[in-house]
Amino acid sequence: MNCQRNYPWYRDWAKTFDDENVTIIGVHTPESTGEQDLAAVRAKVQEAEFHFPVVIDNDKANWDAWGNSMWPSVYLIDKRGYLRYWWYGELNWQEAGGQKLMKQRIDELLDEP
Secondary structure, eight states, X not given: OTGGGGHHHHHHHHHHTTTTTOOOOEEEOOSSGGGGOHHHHHXXXXXXXXXXXXXXXXXXXXXXXXXXXXXOEEEEEOTTSOEEEEEESOTTGGGOOXXXXXXXXXXXXXXXX
């Protein structure tokens, strides 16, 4: 459920940066066995109107590789492939404004040579 609260910003970023050198990739790591159903995940991706790839991480290999500890986690990787920024949890939890900060960070990374 927490991940779903970030959906509007994921869609916004995908649309806003469509003509930029930005790639958005979703990674679905299930919290429960019920969330491992591939057909259900595909249906949810369609329902959410995601126009970017979503990797299904049922064995939590990606989750473990990144050292994740909470859903959702947002990572920004620069043009050279370095992890530069991250946000753990809902972007606007308690009006935190993470969606604005991360969008600003994307702009900053795009401005770099």
